Each structure stands twice: as structure tokens, then as C-alpha cells.
Amino acid sequence: MAENIVTIRSEIGALVWKIAAPAGTALAEDDTIIILESMKMEIPIMAPHAGTVVEILVTEGQQVEEGQAVATFRP
Amino acid sequence: MTWQPELDELRLREAHAKMLGGADKIARQHAGGRLTVRERIDGLADAGTFHEIGAIAGKAEYDAAGNLTSLTPSNCVMGRAQIDGRPVMLLGDDFTVRGGSADATIREKPIMAERMAYEFRLPLIRIIEGSGGGGSVKTIETTGRANLPGGVGGGALYHYTGANLSMVPVVGLGLGSVAGLGAARLAATHYSIMTKNTSAMFVAGPPVVKRLGEDLTKQELGGWEIQTKAGAVDHAVDSEEEAFACARRFLSYLPSSVYGTPPVTPCDDDPNRRDEKLFKAIPRDRRRVYQMRPIIDTIVDKGSFFEMGRMFGRSVITGFARFNGMPVALMASDPFFYGGSWTADACAKVIRFVDLAETFHMPVIYLQDCPGFMVGLEAEKAATIRLGVRAMAAVNQTTVPWCTMIIRNAFGVAGVVHQPAGRLSLRYAWLSARWGSLPLEGGIEAGYAADLAAADDRDAKLAEIEDRLNLLRSPFRTAETFWVEEIIDPRDTRRLLCDFAQLAQPLLTPTPSAVKMRP
Known part of the structure; x- marks a missing residue:
């Protein structure tokens, strides 16, 4: 089923503030996977559909670039 | 005596022009998921309103007796039409004739379209597919010289490409591979749209950048994800029909030229509605x-x-x-x-x-x-x-x-x-x-450096100052002083x-x- 796994990317350069949904978490659409911090604001990266977090590719406190893969997700 | 023979010849030449680059090329265009330039014009304009200019300009062949045997039209199709009842200028590249390249363009046709938009104050839609510009390198052999861009007296198209932006709404539709001058004409617009799977835009395409060591597909080099993120193209859509709808909608908010004001339309939504x-x-x-x-x-x-x-x-x-x-x-x-x-x-x-x-x-x-x-x-x-x-x-x-x-x-x-x-x-x-010159976070460290340095408990002092300032930050305090x-x-x-x-x-x-x- 690997072909169904989607890569979630950060749309901004930011600090990873919190992993809200570790690998294995089942989420509804728009539930938060990871919370970034940018300009002192908490910016959520949300589930594009209902599904399950397969893998988290970053750690809290890590700096991510715009476009960087941060998680994989199975709808 | 009527002028029937001449009318017959005119209709014959028009019929040749309607065949574009020929049935094979049209089939190839369709197989690639793309419409022909005439289908695009039909999709954009109000039904039956397209009035073509220069339809029969092209390259003709004659038999020994001087009778027309074939006519390949110029790969620029242009004319006036209406969109939502308002006159506009449409200017389209025909990819079925020499891949939309300037090799097969009659230089004055696109210039007249741009100039007509400018002088008659008509919104302009450029339907772009191909390169335009000086043509392929083959033109070095066909003209016997290399092309100085613009050359002598060749600046008109470049002039209007920019000047029209201060005169009339200009929309660009990139509906295939768009390179060189084609890319410039797409980017030099108020609103540009490209199709997601069937178009790509670049200054120079994959064969040219490959010589520089970048081996990329058209989509990797200039697909919609690259160009909309870069801001070189405004919007990407799934189909050409959607692109036409976007172009029509964009124009609906605007006057036909800078000599008008934006059209006001009836509204049935309550202006006092509260959500x-x-x-x-x-x-x-x-x-x-x-x-x-x-x-x-x-x-x-x-x-x-x-x-x-x-x-x-x-x-x-x-x-x-x-x-x-x-x-x-x-x-x-x-x-x-x-x-x-x-x-x-x-x-x-x-x-x-x-x-x-x-x-x-x-x-x-x-x-x-x-x-x-x-x-x-x-x-x-x-x-x-x-x-x-x-x-x-x-x-x-x-x-x-x-x-x-x-x-x-x-x-x-x-x-x-x-x-x-x-x-x-x-x-x-x-x-x-909320407002301020600086956010408190970091702003306090800068503005109260001496107080913080003198404090026994720096963090407590920081929190104390922050609390103090927050009390004063209410927007009502600002309104109180009419700031x-x-x-x-x-x-x-x-x-x-x-x-x-x-x-x-x-x-x-x-x-x-x-x-x-x-x-």
C-alpha cells in the first residue's frame, strides 16, 4: 500500500515546536500533525484528509526549510 | 454582373485558413489534451461574436497557371470578440503551424492586435502556446542573417507588451509549452493562467538548459508548481475550459480600459448582513x-x-x-x-x-x-x-x-x-x-537592558516588565489618545x-x- 502514502511538507521555513500526532495516530481532516513556530506564532501542519500518521521525519526544536518533508501520512 | 468569382476565391482562402496546420497536426494537438486556437477562441468569446482580422494571411502555393493550390495560415489568429457583452481583443498562437514559432508568424499580425487593444481601449487576452520571438535557429538559414532582437524598427511588439498594461486589462493564458518571447508575453500581463498537466513555461526549454548541465523535463523546469510558486504565473487550472472561465471572471471586475471605472453589478446580498x-x-x-x-x-x-x-x-x-x-x-x-x-x-x-x-x-x-x-x-x-x-x-x-x-x-x-x-x-x-513598534518578545530585552542586567532574578524582572507593559497595551488606551x-x-x-x-x-x-x- 506504499503508493497510498503521501508526504507532508512544511510550507514555510520554521522551527518544529511540537509533534502533536506521533506515528500511528489516527486523525480527522484538518487535525494537527505538527506545530511549527514562526514569528512567535504557532503554525499547525494539518492532515490533508482523514487518515493515519505513518512517520514523523523531524524532531522538536529542529529548523525546517520551506518544502521540507516533515511527515508521511496514509489517507 | 456580380463579383462572385472573387467572393468564391475569398471563401476558398478562408476555408484553407480554417484548416490551420492540417488534420494531422490538429489530431496531434487534441491527442496532447489541448484545444486548437480556434476552439480556444470559441471557448473564450460569447457565442458567434468573434470577428477575425487577417484570416487569410499566410503562405500560399500556386500551380503553373497561377491558381491557388494551398494556403497555410499564419500561426497568429486574432480579432475582436465579446466577453459578457463587452468588446475585447483576442490574440492566439496556433501551435499546429510550425509549433507556434515565429518562423511562421507574420510579424505585423500580433502587433496590430496589441495596437488595436491599445488604441481602441479593449481588454486583451493573449492565448499563448509556442515561442514567438525571433523564431528557431533555422531562421538564420532562411533569412541569411542572425536576428538582432528588436533589430531596426522591430520594437513595436515589445513596446505594446509593456504599454498595454497601463491602458487595458491584459490576460495571458499559457496553454502548452511557452518559451522565450511567449513566456515574456505570458508574464507581462495583469493576470496569467496556465494549465496544470498540459503546459509549462520557461525562458528556454529543456534542450537548451540540458547544454548547461540541467537535465529536466518540461514540468520539472517550468511546470505550474514552479511558476505559480515563483510568482511568474498567477494561477494554474486543470482544464482549458477552467482557464477561460478564470479569464472571463477576472475581466468582470475591471473597466475595459483605464478610461472607465469598475462595473457595478446588481447585488442581492444584504449590505447589513452580520455573521x-x-x-x-x-x-x-x-x-x-x-x-x-x-x-x-x-x-x-x-x-x-x-x-x-x-x-x-x-x-x-x-x-x-x-x-x-x-x-x-x-x-x-x-x-x-x-x-x-x-x-x-x-x-x-x-x-x-x-x-x-x-x-x-x-x-x-x-x-x-x-x-x-x-x-x-x-x-x-x-x-x-x-x-x-x-x-x-x-x-x-x-x-x-x-x-x-x-x-x-x-x-x-x-x-x-x-x-x-x-x-x-x-x-x-x-x-x-494589537499594535506596537516592536513586539514585546525581544523588544523588552532591547529596551530594558539596563534594568534586566541590574535585576537579581532576570526572568522575574522580565515577566514583571512584560505584565506592566501589557496593562498599557489595550487598544482602548490608544483610542483614548485618538492614536x-x-x-x-x-x-x-x-x-x-x-x-x-x-x-x-x-x-x-x-x-x-x-x-x-x-x-
């Missing part, structure tokens, strides 16, 4: 973000928001909307991107957008939540401050009426750029609004913006702007 959701749209926790687009959707006339350039400079949302039927240029912050701070790209987006509003006499509404310019090393390297002061100058150079709603943050120099600095505009602050003129219940937003749109109408002056628009 309770607005009262809790902004989180009380200042670190939390919220979605700006649902706020926009609920304050404008239902369904009237038309966003442009969504993928570029994403901390700022730009688009057209209507308030009680009156078109406005609407700009809003998106806190999901860098908290709504102005990046260099966002500044570039603001500049082009306010120039567009100024050019076509559109009142501007700005829903502001801007914590300042983007900060940090990357932001400095991107010359954010240079682009930032250009954006400030662009806003200050506008003469169209302005109204700003401060939704949440207004900080620093970017925070200032919420209204033209040299003249009066309307401004309202939501109950959730902001109005704080409003956010549920009144639509009523106040409809009121602004009405106030703006008599101020819209249908004369060319002193600021000449650049792409």
Missing part, C-alpha cells in the same frame, strides 16, 4: 493562528471573492471582490504563513497588486494582521527591507480610496503600510487588534465596508494613472 462567526474568528491566545479566507468569504458579497496569485508571497492574500455590487481590490494577511509577516515575495506581490488597483481605479480594502517584515538571516539575504520600502512607496503612490481593517497585529514598518501615508483613508480596528480613530465589533465589518465602497464611488476618476504599471 456571528466573526465575533469568535480570532483566537484570544495570541500565539494561535486562524484561517483568513473564511473571514473574507463572509464579509464580501456572497461568492464574489476572486483570488489571484495564491501560491506566491503567501503571507498576503490578494484578489478582487464586490461589496454591494461594487468591485474592490482586497488584500488580507494569512497568519498561516510566517504569522502574516511580509516576506520579500509578499512585498513584491503587494507592489504588483496595488499598482493593478491604481491602474484600474479600484478602491482597496486591506484586512491587516501583520507582525512586521519577516526577520532573520534569510529575510535579510532576500533584501526584504528593499522590497518592503518599495511596497510602502507603491501604497503611498496610490490615489484610489483605501479602507483598512486591523484584524489583529500591526507592528513595525510593515505595520505602518496599512494605508497611504500622505492622505486620509478609512480605518477600523477589530476588538482583537486610532475607531474600534469596532467585527460583526459590523461588512456593513462598514459596503459603506466604504459607496463612499469610494464618486472618487474613482477614469483617467490614466500617473503611475505606469510594470509587469
